[in-house]
Amino acid sequence: MNKIWIGTNWKMTKTIAEGIDFTKELKKISNAITSDLQLFIIPSHTSLVPIKELTTSSDIFLGAQNMHWEDSGAYTGEISPRMLAEIGIDMIELGHSERRQYFNETDAAINKKVHAALKYSMKPLICIGENIEQKKQQISKETLAAQLKVCLQGVSMEQAKEVLIAYEPVWAIGEQGVPADAGYVANIHDFLRHTLEVLFAEVGRDIPILYGGSVNHDNFLEYIDLENVNGLFIGRAAWNIDSFQEILKKLELHLESEASQVL
Ligand code: PGA
Numbered sequence: 001m002n003k004i005w006i007g008t009n010w011k012m013t014k015t016i017a018e019g020i021d022f023t024k025e026l027k028k029i030s031n032a033i034t035s036d037l038q039l040f041i042i043p044s045h046t047s048l049v050p051i052k053e054l055t056t057s058s059d060i061f062l063g064a065q066n067m068h069w070e071d072s073g074a075y076t077g078e079i080s081p082r083m084l085a086e087i088g089i090d091m092i093e094l095g096h097s098e099r100r101q102y103f104n105e106t107d108a109a110i111n112k113k114v115h116a117a118l119k120y121s122m123k124p125l126i127c128i129g130e131n132i133e134q135k136k137q138q139i140s141k142e143t144l145a146a147q148l149k150v151c152l153q154g155v156s157m158e159q160a161k162e163v164l165i166a167y168e169p170v171w172a173i174g175e176q177g178v179p180a181d182a183g184y185v186a187n188i189h190d191f192l193r194h195t196l197e198v199l200f201a202e203v204g205r206d207i208p209i210l211y212g213g214s215v216n217h218d219n220f221l222e223y224i225d226l227e228n229v230n231g232l233f234i235g236r237a238a239w240n241i242d243s244f245q246e247i248l249k250k251l252e253l254h255l256e257s258e259a260s261q262v263l
Pocket of ligand 1: 177
């Protein structure tokens with residue numbers, strides 16, 4: 001496993017026009033990238049169709065922020081996996097902490113969505129994370145193991161090869177978030193790797209585990225250097241294309257200098 005996943009969920013921030021401008025710029029940046037990075041963007045549903053037209057001729061993966069698990073039915077306001085598959089999206093973000101917090105999304109519901117995504121050959125990007133109370137009560141690992149086990153219930157070894165995990169401690173996300181200490185992140189990611197290996201044996205070794213939560217210019221290299229961090233899931237620091245470009249440039253330089261040290 002050597003691809004590094006770098007992407008951003010735009011949450012509810014960009015109009016179609018803003019999303020198109022961003023994506024056009026990102027395509028140019030992506031074409032100049034030489035390292036083994038897998039870039040991805042996760043726009044709002046309204047932007048998916050026009051942005052798909054742009055990402056088709058690029059290496060950028062396109063994701064959606066949420067979906068229902070049923071193919072179709074009387075679920076007003078929802079979007080189905082069949083509809084997203086029709087657009088041709090590559091991945092689907094599931095269980096972001098804001099979905100869990102404001103829309104009462106449960107691990108059991110996320111599990112149904114994971115199966116729906118796999119059925120339609122879309123990669124589920126499953127977000128997990130403990131909240132501040134759970135951290136204070138020192139049940140972070142128990143919480144995360146339970147989230148992983150329930151979200152991945154019934155997923156076969158073969159299907160697990162398509163899954164991505166994003167560890168995003170709830171207390172580290174957003175404006176009020178406090179960036180996590182790299183040592184803490186290392187410890188949790190090692191634990192998540194171990195848990196995935198218990199669940200999926202050798203397949204668990206290769207499931208990408210991304211880190212997210214107040215990732216910014218000052219801290220991203222500390223996270224990406226950790227053994228079991230296989231990518232970054234960035235919010236605010238990647239919503240402005242210049243800011244995202246700066247991160248990608250620094251990352252490329254960093255990876256090049258690491259590669260030259262190995263030679
Ligand atoms: P943030 O968002 O980087 O703005 O903290 C991260 C996320 O919610 O995925």
